[in-house]
Amino acid sequence: MDRISLLPDELLLRILSLLPTTKDVVATMVLSQRWLPLWKLTPKLVYDDSYQNIEYGKFSRFVDRSLILHEAPVDTLHFKLVQNSSAADIGIWTAIAFKRCLRELNIEFSPSTNPVTLPRSLYTRCTTLVTLKLKSVTLVDVSSLPSFPTLKTLWLVAVKYPGDEFVKRLLSNCHVLQDLLVALFPSDNVTVFTVRVSSLKTLKLGRKSRKVKDGFVIDAPLLENFDIYDIMGGFCVIENDMPKIVKASFYVTYSQPGKIMSCITSVKCLTLCLSTSKEVYPVGTVFQNLVHLRVCTCETEWVNLLLSMLRGCPNLQSLKLFQCRKLPAPKPRPCLKGSTLVPGCLSSSLKALRWVDYEGREEEKQVADLILRTGSCLKKVTIFSKATDPNRET
Template structure:
């Protein structure tokens, strides 16, 4: 310990920053005189209600109050609260006022839903720390009513909103995001009772968007999503609802996209992301959902979930429209949908071989291969026409040894008719 104590102060502070909670950081004050006040300069504070085992009422709140008052670092790189039933919105308000002049760069407030019967309402004083924030994460809280009209986040680049309720409804979301002029990364995981009918993301600077819409929303009430983010580079949409979906701009800079929707939104989405390079696609209804006339001219990596009964139609459409495709993965994300009975395939072998099979496709990976008639036909079609294939990996579902052996024989036979270099069967 004496050797560590002789390290420069900035290194000691960095070491203390790696401790899991502020309670652990404060405990180091008893090590020696050198460490007695060192904790007051640590730029990262984590207050975790779960670490506070004492049942004395108010002990956690008192610890947070005192430690924040004694803390002297002019800049707080990270301030995190993991709270439960021992904390209230009044406590959060007091702590916010305490650090309002401390130049907080990252603020995290997470409420443990399992230990907290009522969500706290974030007090308006919390937004006193908004001026220097670069990262903000809120989980399982209620935003203060009408505060978004007066709050500005001029430096905020990353925003995470998980299970949030917005008392001001649609307007609260719109105003909140409009007050983030340089926002680049937005993560939204909606709560069914969030009080929002149309969730609008209209942020010109946004580069990364993850949006998980709340299941069980009532589409009869005009539920929907509006996205206006022309600068997006990474886009993830998980939508279990049957509401409307509007994309206001094309996304010329899009690189990665994951589209996982249960209804007919996908055509509107796919038509806006044709420049995408890496695409993961899962649809529950292919009919009327694939945009006609589009070409994925930069797509090199494509993953398709086979949960939809018409997955073969969708696969052939994407192969046809992706002339530079290099890697194809056929997966099975949703076992609940995969167990539904499937009709015979609706798609016959195309008269023209897709260009990507002739000139670019190098890798095929098939997860949960079952050896059905349509699966065999797809494998044979790709092996027969894939002139640039280098590796094919097939992973079967758990099955009897004799059935697996039969699969291997059939695949090996198809493999011999193909110029590919390597076949791997897991």
């Protein structure tokens, strides 16, 4: 007998859970009598209907049979579906898994697939879920949504909703939700995506719709990590301060980003790519806890944005400058004025500068000169030009 077969069941099941699909897991039953029953005990089931270009009928029958024969609790059920599946199939498969105390459900359809409407029964059976991830699906409206007492992680990517009110009701029933990821697309059927979740700790929002009247409303007082990616000109309204924010990233084209910035003054690590340097934050705002700052240099106003932030960060220790996307066509860029007031953090606290995609433009030279000339606390300076290493990590 091979050495691997001598390992205890617990370790062998861990090995099986690392295989890419349930089809691969089931295939191990032919190895020996030792392996024959193990696949029925794996806590993770991954079904991919693109596996070896399998015909959907055969795929559906395989899912039915393997779920029925499976004997142990199912911790994770993951569907990667390219072919058109029916809501009935999804309903039957998830019903079986929920009877096995399902904790994580991931339903992921290909964007090229016709949108699949998830069955109403899915809402009523989610009482054991801790994690729910949905991609390229359609949610159906119901008169009343049940609560999701154990749901802590929710990912909604390219999902089509019944409307704004449905979103409010859905999230209001997630009483212990801590991690929320939302990626909105033009077909989502939502104008204002409202997030009012008092337990939320991590929030990641993205929007690809070009409708400027669309945006987000947020009330999450316990939020610790906050990311927004919205370069389509929408809006984001923060209803209350978020005093527990530790890390935030804003890649936005909002005309008044200061309304967001004023709510996250406790932030320690901040990444900014803003299309404007005006009203970055209200006069008198100070980011006392901010020690790590990353500023994107791809926008025209990046120099003024950088100086504005440096003046409000008295305890800044590290600064990173980078480009998140290709620069637009050449246009006039603001340069430093001779009478520019030197931010205090440059001489009192800044210890490290890392500059990626340095191109030697006039405004870049002036910024580099200012920091190197006044940075009396600097201990490490790293500057990469674009020609240095195109594959480096930014």
